[in-house]
Amino acid sequence: MKILKTNAADDGFYMPAEFSPHSGCILIWPHRRDSWQNGGYAARRAFVELIKIISLSERVTVCARYEDYDEARRCLPDHVRVVEMSSDDSWARDVAPTFVTNGKEIRGIDWGFNAWGGLEDGLYFPWDKDNKMARKICDIMDTDCYDCRDFILEGGSIHTDGEGTLLTTEECLLSKGRNPHMTKEEIEHKLCSMLGVSKIIWLKRGIYNDETNGHIDNICAFTAPAEVVLAWTDDENDPQYEISKENLSILENSTDAKGRRITVHKLPQPSPVYVTENDCLGLDNMNGEPTRTAGERLAASYVNFYISNGHVIIPQFGDKNDEKAVEILQSLFPTRKAVGLKTENALLARDILIGGGNIHCITQQVIALNSDH
């Protein structure tokens, strides 16, 4: 593995859309007891069910700490690869590399990671194990790796259409805890030079109370070039209403890198999901302080789906909108099967949500060369 100090775009590389072919998917086995309830067993089950679906059409690699390796290997299907790797938590979207390609070769980008805000408003300390994962994953995946650790970015804060357009939020990328020394223009320049995009559409804020400072991947996602889903509520009393309305207006008044207008599909939000007293009893403290408080609203959203080669896998909350979300996404991804992540006995999205994110946050696609797929 070569560590590259150049800019990916200058080398002819770009980031394809998530709906382009993948050669694989990376996840991290959950373990933090202050992130995952009741020792993490429910989260494990959710991860395993998700991995089973993804692995129907993609090669899945799961990174497990030394302490967790045997259990991960035991719980996962044989055709899933488990590799030992240290981590602070389990958000592959944000700590695994962002893969880029020039059509002939795949490379990874190793962004700086500071637990969503570092000493300003980060969610845990330290985060060094997470920050070191991206290049280890590149080495295992046999790709060279761009060293971009001087720029703080999480994969969950960007979406691309693969045709020159990037979607992100100001709330996140202009947050004080990431790259406060850089202007918006400098951040734009960095994104363009590393991801091979030429147009950035800046939404304002992400999902209400999203502790990642409003990651794009919880509120808005490309479903095709010039086509997005946007998390939506018609309830004017919900603080989400203003946020979504503002973003809708931005999207409706934007064109993409190719000059196209954006078609926006509204994806209804589930009813608010709150942390309960019982949830709190199942979560360890972090440095003596609770990580959740009863009554806190969690950043639940159907937009946090993962697009695998064969499926679109969607969070389900036991909500009246669960089926509707699946239906809408099925109509938007006609060549894939849209599935809600649940079992006969359990709705699994909440078990992931309690950790602070959902399906998209715990996955990272490895893009395919055409010949791989």
Place this chain on the structure above:
Amino acid sequence: MKILKTNAADDGFYMPAEFSPHSGCILIWPHRRDSWQNGGYAARRAFVELIKIISLSERVTVCARYEDYDEARRCLPDHVRVVEMSSDDSWARDVAPTFVTNGKEIRGIDWGFNAWGGLEDGLYFPWDKDNKMARKICDIMDTDCYDCRDFILEGGSIHTDGEGTLLTTEECLLSKGRNPHMTKEEIEHKLCSMLGVSKIIWLKRGIYNDETNGHIDNICAFTAPAEVVLAWTDDENDPQYEISKENLSILENSTDAKGRRITVHKLPQPSPVYVTENDCLGLDNMNGEPTRTAGERLAASYVNFYISNGHVIIPQFGDKNDEKAVEILQSLFPTRKAVGLKTENALLARDILIGGGNIHCITQQVIALNSDH
């Protein structure tokens, strides 16, 4: 990765000779301060020099602990792969899988490992991280894995000719610290059923004072079918003399699996290498006790060479026999380049030997299918 409970030989698999084509080689970054002198820096340099040579003709994967990953990555060439993996020490020969093939597929064998003798006369405690490495390596190498953890065996205690014959020592395989509940016949049966051999040649003892209970790979090795090198001394006052003479007699009176007589090439021993007071000052204690004592004889031997696709890489001790050993092995491996492991400024074998083994002990070949090579 499938964990298999069957016998490899029943499945049509066998262990090829080390001089068969390899697809790669595995090593473990050195770290134990009670094994490797002066914080391990000299050992690192020796490992790096060795890896540079091996990687000229094989894909090298180095397993490094979380704590060592960054330094390993920094010190090693780009084309060498570094993967995070926990380990107790750095003897890939003994803890990495033994690879077997049926000509179409590669599989690994995960033997039980107990640090060369467990609670009887093992060299460190605990050894659980080492014992868990083999199947992790299989998962990374994309091979299924035979679970043979109920049988204690180190790769350094066996050599095969790839044509049905296995070489080992009674001192090691019949030692009390390994499989004391099994008879010699039961051990033979296990070796035949897992390695696809039909004839076992039992030498008596290994190199004098070899703390592995006399591993075969320090005293005798196949250089071709029906052809071996044997560590030799003409000094009748050296305790090694009787050991080598006894083994010579066994070899000269043996036939291999195909009924052939064995041609024995004597490989001269270096002059005895002793631990010095200065060596001891550079080694941490283990559980409060020194791991070496001044005046202790180390198990130096030229037989502990590694056969890569392109080279035969041989320990060098600054001894009058250094060049002779290289010459003999060059004549026996005419299609490979025989090289002594050293730099302009340093003889590197002693830096590895102080840890208790040498070049062969710290390497494990990954065999190639014909199409891989």
